[in-house]
Amino acid sequence: MYKDKLKPIAVLLLVLILFVGCQSPAVADISHEVSHEVSRIELNRIEEHMSILTSTKANGRLAGTEGNLYIENYLADEFLALGLVTPDFVTDYRHAFDMRIPMKQQASVLKLLNQETNETHTFRFGYDYMEFVSMNHFRSTGKVEGEFTLIEDPFALSDAPENHILVFNQSGIGHNSYKIFFDTIFSSGKRPKAVLFVNDNQNNGFYIGSPASLFLTGNDNINGPIVMSITSSTYEALKQVPQGTLTIDIDVELTEVTVNNIVGFLPGTVDEGYIICAHFDHLGDNLDGTVNTGALDNASGTAAMLEIARVLAETPNRELSYYFIAYNGEEAGLWGSEAFAKMGYVDPSAYKVVNLDMIGASDNIPLLIAATAEHSDAYASAFLEHIQRYGFEAERSYSGGSDHFPMEQEGFVAFGIIDFDTRYYHTPYDTTELAVDLERTKAIAEAVLDWVRTDQH
Numbered sequence: 001m002y003k004d005k006l007k008p009i010a011v012l013l014l015v016l017i018l019f020v021g022c023q024s025p026a027v028a029d030i031s032h033e034v035s036h037e038v039s040r041i042e043l044n045r046i047e048e049h050m051s052i053l054t055s056t057k058a059n060g061r062l063a064g065t066e067g068n069l070y071i072e073n074y075l076a077d078e079f080l081a082l083g084l085v086t087p088d089f090v091t092d093y094r095h096a097f098d099m100r101i102p103m104k105q106q107a108s109v110l111k112l113l114n115q116e117t118n119e120t121h122t123f124r125f126g127y128d129y130m131e132f133v134s135m136n137h138f139r140s141t142g143k144v145e146g147e148f149t150l151i152e153d154p155f156a157l158s159d160a161p162e163n164h165i166l167v168f169n170q171s172g173i174g175h176n177s178y179k180i181f182f183d184t185i186f187s188s189g190k191r192p193k194a195v196l197f198v199n200d201n202q203n204n205g206f207y208i209g210s211p212a213s214l215f216l217t218g219n220d221n222i223n224g225p226i227v228m229s230i231t232s233s234t235y236e237a238l239k240q241v242p243q244g245t246l247t248i249d250i251d252v253e254l255t256e257v258t259v260n261n262i263v264g265f266l267p268g269t270v271d272e273g274y275i276i277c278a279h280f281d282h283l284g285d286n287l288d289g290t291v292n293t294g295a296l297d298n299a300s301g302t303a304a305m306l307e308i309a310r311v312l313a314e315t316p317n318r319e320l321s322y323y324f325i326a327y328n329g330e331e332a333g334l335w336g337s338e339a340f341a342k343m344g345y346v347d348p349s350a351y352k353v354v355n356l357d358m359i360g361a362s363d364n365i366p367l368l369i370a371a372t373a374e375h376s377d378a379y380a381s382a383f384l385e386h387i388q389r390y391g392f393e394a395e396r397s398y399s400g401g402s403d404h405f406p407m408e409q410e411g412f413v414a415f416g417i418i419d420f421d422t423r424y425y426h427t428p429y430d431t432t433e434l435a436v437d438l439e440r441t442k443a444i445a446e447a448v449l450d451w452v453r454t455d456q457h
């Protein structure tokens with residue numbers, strides 16, 4: 001895909017460079033003249049930002065935690081160093097807003113006791129299972145113990161015992177069927193103590209749900225079941241021990257916090273241009289010795305945004321103006337972008353949006369160009385063609401699962417660029433080493449930089 005396509009282009013460029021004696025490094029798009037600006041995106045600077053965003057000190061950047069605050073300050077310092085201006089509607093680059101976030105109070109527990117041998121097996125959070133606290137009727141705090149029942153067909157509940165721990169072997173419960181799945185359970189009258197269901201990354205391209213995900217409207221129903229997604233290997237392990245009992249213990253509190261988006265402005269000669277944004281928050285510390293570092297999601301987009309900002313800030317004679325926004329609170333439901341868009345300070349008819357969320361996956365998957373509103377369609381489709389000319393395999397997506405969505409809702413023309421690689425998504429595996437191809441992050445940043453140099457789109 002991307003890499004394969006790059007090879008012939010690189011060879012062509014090399015010929016071109018030798019022929020015309022140009023000393024500029026290669027830009028992947030041969031249909032444009034070799035751009036000095038675009039080639040100034042530096043890999044080592046992206047790498048440096050990545051290492052700070054994924055550092056121990058950042059601790060997974062969960063909104064409302066010290067690690068998140070550390071990165072807020074880092075980003076504001078970077079904006080200052082680049083000479084970005086604080087827009088007059090924020091203070092010291094900081095746009096404060098209130099949000100609710102599920103905050104873990106203790107390490108989660110999922111433990112299997114074999115009654116015959118008295119052996120216990122402790123499953124690993126984020127690797128073998130993950131709790132869901134993102135829907136109204138789920139319990140987010142409490143301990144349950146007891147026998148469990150394995151159920152092959154998630155919609156065939158008639159044989160399931162009441163007040164049990166129910167374990168479903170259904171990998172194919174897609175996003176859209178969640179509601180049907182849980183409605184079926186709740187309407188069955190079985191009142192399970194807990195619901196575990198197979199929902200893993202490796203086997204079906206789907207992912208383990210996160211403790212802080214979309215659709216969070218409240219999770220304080222103490223009568224609801226504890227809900228967890230498990231991998232198919234966890235299911236197999238349970239299957240081996242039919243005489244077993246499970247211990248489940250979680251404590252996730254929905255907490256009110258005040259956090260900041262970091263907003264910088266780079267004025268040109270006209271009051272129009274682009275908003276280039278990326279969320280910097282992630283899912284934080286699991287309190288069991290593992291951290292969701294969120295390298296691809298979304299240290300990658302944040303690092304690329306900073307590097308694009310640097311190159312533009314150092315470009316003389318700019319006509320267009322640019323806002324750079326590092327959004328906070330994205331993972332718990334797009335809080336930062338919604339707060340910003342609703343503030344109404346930036347004119348949606350003057351600034352178009354490029355949202356970077358997970359760019360530079362280590363897997364060769366088609367890059368998604370996501371936009372939900374009809375008024376964004378032509379803009380998103382034009383960018384799709386633009387990035388394809390850069391040698392990327394890319395697809396139009398209509399997903400609203402990132403910060404372009406609230407901005408579109410408030411009238412902005414927007415798209416999100418998303419490398420939706422689900423292999424390590426929202427797990428402690430999302431590290432730079434495993435999940436990110438920084439060369440690809442850089443190449444996407446170059447394509448974006450090229451895109452925002454003119455307002456011809």
Ligand SMILES: [Zn+2]
Nearest residue numbers: 297298331426
């Ligand atoms: Zn995420």
